[in-house]
Amino acid sequence: MGFVLLPFLKKVIDLELENFVSLLDNIAKSAPLAEQSRRLPDQLVTELRMSGAFRALIPKKFSGLELPFEQYLDIIKRIAEQDASTAWCVNQAAVIATTSLWLPDQIISEIWEDPFASVANGPPYSCNISSDDGGYRLTGHWGFSSGCQHATWMTGPARFSEGGWRSAFFRPDQAQFDDTWHVAGLRATGSFEFRVKDLLVPATQIVNFDDDSTVKNDITTLPTALMFAISFAAVGLGVAKGALSDVIKIAQGKKPQWAALRLREDPDVQRFLGKATARWRSADTYLMHTAAEVIDSVRRNQEISHSQRSQLRMAGTHVIQECAEVVDLAYKISGSTGIYQDELLQRRFQDMHVITQHVQGRESYFGLLGRYAISGDYETGPMT
Numbered sequence: 001m002g003f004v005l006l007p008f009l010k011k012v013i014d015l016e017l018e019n020f021v022s023l024l025d026n027i028a029k030s031a032p033l034a035e036q037s038r039r040l041p042d043q044l045v046t047e048l049r050m051s052g053a054f055r056a057l058i059p060k061k062f063s064g065l066e067l068p069f070e071q072y073l074d075i076i077k078r079i080a081e082q083d084a085s086t087a088w089c090v091n092q093a094a095v096i097a098t099t100s101l102w103l104p105d106q107i108i109s110e111i112w113e114d115p116f117a118s119v120a121n122g123p124p125y126s127c128n129i130s131s132d133d134g135g136y137r138l139t140g141h142w143g144f145s146s147g148c149q150h151a152t153w154m155t156g157p158a159r160f161s162e163g164g165w166r167s168a169f170f171r172p173d174q175a176q177f178d179d180t181w182h183v184a185g186l187r188a189t190g191s192f193e194f195r196v197k198d199l200l201v202p203a204t205q206i207v208n209f210d211d212d213s214t215v216k217n218d219i220t221t222l223p224t225a226l227m228f229a230i231s232f233a234a235v236g237l238g239v240a241k242g243a244l245s246d247v248i249k250i251a252q253g254k255k256p257q258w259a260a261l262r263l264r265e266d267p268d269v270q271r272f273l274g275k276a277t278a279r280w281r282s283a284d285t286y287l288m289h290t291a292a293e294v295i296d297s298v299r300r301n302q303e304i305s306h307s308q309r310s311q312l313r314m315a316g317t318h319v320i321q322e323c324a325e326v327v328d329l330a331y332k333i334s335g336s337t338g339i340y341q342d343e344l345l346q347r348r349f350q351d352m353h354v355i356t357q358h359v360q361g362r363e364s365y366f367g368l369l370g371r372y373a374i375s376g377d378y379e380t381g382p383m384t
Helices: 018-037 042-051 069-082 083-103 105-112 224-253 267-299 306-339 344-355 364-375
Strands: 120-122 128-132 134-147 154-160 165-170 175-178 192-202
Touching: 018 069, 018 083, 018 154, 042 083, 069 083, 069 224, 069 267, 083 105, 083 120, 083 154, 083 224, 083 344, 105 306, 120 134, 134 154, 134 165, 165 192, 224 267, 224 344, 267 306, 306 344, 306 364
Parallel strands: 120 154, 128 154
Antiparallel strands: 128 134, 134 192, 154 165, 175 192
């Protein structure tokens, strides 16, 4: 049983639909309230739900949009250019939603036939799960649950008593949420911690990633952590592009105190802006080309090699770092103008530097990838 999506993203591959532009406008207009309240406003969440944003990667069979991942990345960039927190929440929900494709067909249908459905998750702190009376008994504590305040399902990995890991799907009202999200950037993601104790979860709501997925396609062949790597890098690209636009606007009219030239006329500013633009374009091309090349191969062959894993990891990590450099250049050009909270550039600066602190942006991955380039031995793990 499906439902009719509003046409915001109906022709999103073209990215020219008037209603999609309207949605982007609403995201931008909602950003100050979202920042203040540390969550996405209810009206915006409703529009995102009805646009299909939270189910962008779910197959049409289950009332999803089934967008090609390459086009999905472009959408995330465009949303992030308007507001990083909104893009982060959309991306977090859309990518983690794909883990539902390991559940039985009937449960997948039950989750996604709800037009308001969205999934939130978080990395595990201390989480354990064991078999119990035909189901599973779960006790756990997870953090950084972006979008949890509007989620209809929660999920999170837990160490299985018999070895390996499992991920349980359960309702938000079965969990306790802790508001620890007092931060400078990505404030509107409302990334609370959550926990459950001795929760009995039906076996049909448990994911074992060692098993074959119920739905077999390119999305379930791509490792979830690497989908996050390149999609969070796409968020960074949107933030950095917005920062460049912000500083160009500032430069049009600003003449720094005791300076002979306006910013727009200053050769140093022009040079810095040129370098920042070149770095952004290089990072954008690198990410999108790598994603398209790897995903095309995965789509055709239904498998992913160590070399392709390394390409996605390298692209995601490098682009996040490059985007931070671009934002920093824009921030430096702005001078004291950029320090005020009511400046978009200040918010983008804070947002970008929260993104670099995320596990996906760790520079330590470069060492792992360098070892692979030298030895040919790829170190697989939860993030690779």
